Amino acid sequence: MKHGKKYRESIKKIDREKLYLFDEAAALVKEVAFAKFDETVEISVKLVLKKSQSVRDTVVLPNQFSAQKRVLVFAKGEKVQEALDAGATYVGDDDLIEKIRGGWMDFDVAVATPDMMKDVGRLGPILGRRGLMPNPKTQTVTFDLKGALEELTKGRVEFRSDKTNVIHLPIGKVSMDPAKVSENARAVVKEIVRKKPADAKADFLVSVALSSTMGPGVHVNVKDLTASV
Structure with a gap:
C-alpha cells in the first residue's frame, strides 16, 4: 500500500521492532498524528479464538471523549x-x-x-x-x-471480536491527554482479558496496538498490559 509523504514521515518516529510501554505508545500516537482534524485514537487487540468462540461485552471508559449520545x-x-x-x-x-x-x-x-x-x-x-x-x-x-x-452517558461502549479475531475500538482523541487515552485503553484490555473464554489458549491475547485515524500503529508490550490488569 502506498502512503503519503506525511504518513511516511510520521512512521520514521516509530521503532517498528519495539514493543512500547502503554503510556509511551499513547504519547507517541499523539506525537505522530498529522491530520488537520482531531483524529480518533483506536485500539486494536488481536486474539486467539476457536471458530466457535467470540468475545463481546461492554466497558465504561474512565475518560469520556465523544459527543453526547442520542x-x-x-x-x-x-x-x-x-x-x-x-x-x-x-x-x-x-x-x-x-x-x-x-x-x-x-x-x-x-x-x-x-x-x-x-x-x-x-x-x-x-x-x-x-x-x-x-x-x-x-x-x-x-x-x-x-x-x-x-x-x-458516562461513556459505555461495546466491543466485539470480528471474523479475524480482532477487536477494534475508539478510545479517545488525539487532543486528549495521553495519560487519559492510556487509562481508557487499559480499561478495555482489562475487560477483554476478563471475558476470555474458559477453554481459550494461554496465549489468548496476541498483540495490542494504538493508532490514530490517519496515523501508523504503535505496538504495545502485551506482557506489560497483562501485568497491569
Missing part, C-alpha cells in the same frame, strides 16, 4: 417517563418502529425493555447490520432504564 428507547407504559427522566432522546414503541422501518435513523444507540423485543425484533435486518440492535449481552435490553442510560 439514545432511543423502545418502551411503553410507565417506562416511557422513566426513560425520559433518565435522559433518553427518543422514547416510543410502535411509532418509533414504523419510523425506523421508513428509513429514519437519527440516533446513536438503541435500548429496549424486554417486553418490547418481540416487536423490535422486526427491525433486525435494519438495526442488526448497523450494530444498533438492542441485546441483553450489551445491557441494552433491560427494565433498568435509569441504570442503562446512566452508563451510556
